[in-house]
Amino acid sequence: MTKNRQWVLKNRPFGDLKDGDLELVETAVPEPADGEVLIRTVYLSLDPTNRTWMNDSEGYLPPVQLGSVMRGLSLGVVEASKSDRFAIGDIVTTSAGGWADYAAIPAAAAGKVHRFPGLPLTANMSVLGMTGLTAYFGVTDVLQPQPGETMVISAAAGAVGSIAGQVAKQKGARVIGIAGGPAKCAWLTDELGFDAAIDYKNERVGEALDRLAPDGVEMSFENVGGEIMNATWNRTKIHGRIAVCGMISAYNATSAPKPPNLARLITHRLKVQGFLVLDYQSRAREMVAEMGPWLANGRVKWKVHVDEGLEDAVASLGRLFTGAHDGKLLVRVSEEP
Ligand SMILES: NC(=O)c1ccc[n+]([C@@H]2O[C@H](COP(=O)([O-])OP(=O)(O)OC[C@H]3O[C@@H](n4cnc5c(N)ncnc54)[C@H](OP(=O)(O)O)[C@@H]3O)[C@@H](O)[C@H]2O)c1
Incomplete structure (x- = not known):
């Protein structure tokens, strides 16, 4: 793919999100600079807190700036690497890529995914994430x-x-x-x-x-x-x-x-x-x-609700506020490797 799509925050929403608060724009797929990796997003996590990041108010993270790519947690595959930390094909999670098909991000902003034997990759974006x-x-x-x-x-x-x-x-x-x-x-x-x-x-x-x-x-x-x-x-x-x-x-x-x-x-x-x-975050091993x-013996059960396509991410986010989803809400942006 040569094109990259990104959801960009255009307006600070007042109340429910409205058409035009976020806009899907097309750009070229970025080239990673030294120390960076190019990530192809596979799953985007949609979380209630995404809405709070759109406000110009004091939060636990700075507000997403108008004109910037919407922030979000994602899981993706390294497609190009200019860092010793990651090789092509590595699967990572990051908050630095945002709502986009591709992102060139500092290698330090990505963490390698350790898959749990017998569980699908979506577990890393939900029950074990x-x-x-x-x-x-x-x-x-x-x-x-x-x-x-x-x-x-x-x-x-x-x-x-x-x-x-x-x-x-x-x-x-x-x-x-x-x-x-x-x-x-x-x-x-x-x-x-x-x-x-x-x-x-x-x-x-x-x-x-x-x-x-x-x-x-x-x-x-x-x-x-x-x-x-x-x-x-x-x-x-x-x-x-x-x-x-x-x-x-x-x-x-x-x-x-x-x-x-x-x-x-x-x-x-x-x-x-x-x-x-x-x-x-530093205590994730304890939790796992x-x-x-x-999870392995079925004493704890979990569900994911996977919507298809980055283009519908804004509509998908709305599910969190109406309850029209069944489990951890994810968007599949591209195919799993
Ligand atoms: N502190 C943290 O670090 C942290 C981390 C992650 C999440 N959270 C918080 O945890 C909560 C749940 O997040 P989640 O990711 O697990 O989302 P979620 O529970 O999978 O989805 C949100 C659910 O909230 C319910 N809801 C939405 N608006 C409501 C309303 N006005 N009144 C009553 N229920 C409403 C809906 O359930 P029903 O269908 O049952 O109505 C909806 O399915 C959120 O408040 C989120 O901000 C906090």
């Missing part, structure tokens, strides 16, 4: 469940939530998932072994929690924020722990959501901790060592 790392350490390091404790998790049928709930189950916790729709809720209880699921699109979360955990809950793994967060927050027990992983309900919002009742921090001596997967056998 950033998603798995978030879920695993959010549970084992931030919440530290004790056997018999109850954990509530929102966006429970999603990429992070479905894994986090299963990790908590492996640690002996009772897990209540909150998800949208009967099919997702049935998957949680019937296939993943969650103890209960609340369909927030068809029932009141607070009432359901009162029924399922009348004495309250010890832990909350928060992925959604807003009213769903407040319903769980208000049912935490004394010394309850809340891991704030994400607040997807606010990412497209044009006004701030209603905050939780902060007085409960004092009355119930709560521990609330936000966390970022970036802080756990424990999760690998769970």
Whole structure:
């Protein structure tokens, strides 16, 4: 291929993404400079946080600049190398390539993919990648469940939530998932072994929690924020722990959501901790060592939802905000090697 397509950020979106906020432009395939490698993107990871990077606000990474290629985590193949670190054909992941067919990136910005025997390459972009790392350490390091404790998790049928709930189950916790729709809720209880699921699109979360955990809950793994967060927050027990992983309900919002009742921090001596997967990257081996056998023996299950084609990446991203995906959302940009 001689052409390269890149999604470029044209406008700072207000609310939901609109046509024209990102534009697909064609350029030549870049030549790697000394110390760089040319990557052909195979899978692009679409993540709720992509939307937050489009805002001109203080985040954990700088905003994507207008006129720049949209940032994103990708897995690709080295097609040309001017670095001793990588050879042609190596499979790598990087955040430096972005939403593009090809990117010439510094070799230091790429990491070699170590495939887990018997698992498809998509595992490296989901359960054994950033998603798995978030879920695993959010549970084992931030919440530290004790056997018999109850954990509530929102966006429970999603990429992070479905894994986090299963990790908590492996640690002996009772897990209540909150998800949208009967099919997702049935998957949680019937296939993943969650103890209960609340369909927030068809029932009141607070009432359901009162029924399922009348004495309250010890832990909350928060992925959604807003009213769903407040319903769980208000049912935490004394010394309850809340891991704030994400607040997807606010990412497209044009006004701030209603905050939780902060007085409960004092009355119930709560521990609330936000966390970022970036802080756990150096501990990936720990996660693979424990999760690998769970995956191999089927104790932890995972799904990916693969959309075809870079040209539809913006529409695909929208799935994260409507729930119209089933598992970790990826775009297949080109064929696996
Ligand atoms: N802290 C970190 O380092 C880190 C890393 C990765 C992800 N995260 C966060 O983890 C959360 C989940 O991310 P993910 O990648 O695993 O995505 P995901 O859960 O696979 O997809 C997002 C899901 O969120 C639910 N959702 C969307 N808008 C909602 C709303 N307004 N109210 C209720 N539910 C809503 C939908 O599930 P339903 O179909 O059930 O509605 C959707 O499927 C996000 O908040 C993300 O920002 C944090």
